[in-house]
Amino acid sequence: MNLDPILAPGGRFHREVVIKRSRFIGVVIPFDHSIPMKDLIRSVQEEFPRATHYCWAYRTRWPRLDEGSSDGGEPSGTAGRPILNAILASGTWQAAVVVVRYFGGIKLGVRGLIDAYNLSAAEALEACPKVTLEECVPVTLRLPYQKEDQLRYWWGRAGLSPQALSWDYAQDLTVRGILPSALLDQLRAFMDSASPRGEIQIQLGEAVLAPSPREA
Incomplete structure (x- = not known):
């Protein structure tokens, strides 16, 4: 997929x-669908019990492009879609937003509900800490010690953080890390150049969505 x-x-x-x-x-x-949305809503209900409404929306890119919303008992179109619009406007992915409402005794009307749910979601999204995620591949490299400096140099030139690698100094050098899928061809090109006799061996894991190992 090579997700940006x-x-x-x-x-x-x-x-x-x-x-x-x-x-x-x-x-x-x-949110990434690994936990059903109904279970997330239940956890919010336990954290904020006896509320009048629990309205929600989500948007994902991984493992599939998807979005959804629910008005949670409010009039149609007054809660779920405004929450989803806030997610879209924030540029945030892999996110679910549940807006909990405790009714205060004053009816807001259709326009008031739309604005209130959108504002609540937007303010929470703006204030919450963010992380950059990227499609990555776990890599294990086995190489002679004399190739260590070349690998470190390539890794840095690729804009990747040295903290994304772990080094195991045994009979041969074993290096484990996580690599953006978009750089996999570049890594293979480096290996062809640095080890024409196959001195560097590589093992790849399944692609995952993970915090980007690129330097900030």
């Missing part, structure tokens, strides 16, 4: 706004 780097929530986060005595709590949750 994307911005995603760095962890679970919530922020509250009060609009005409109703409390709106925007809960941002990293």
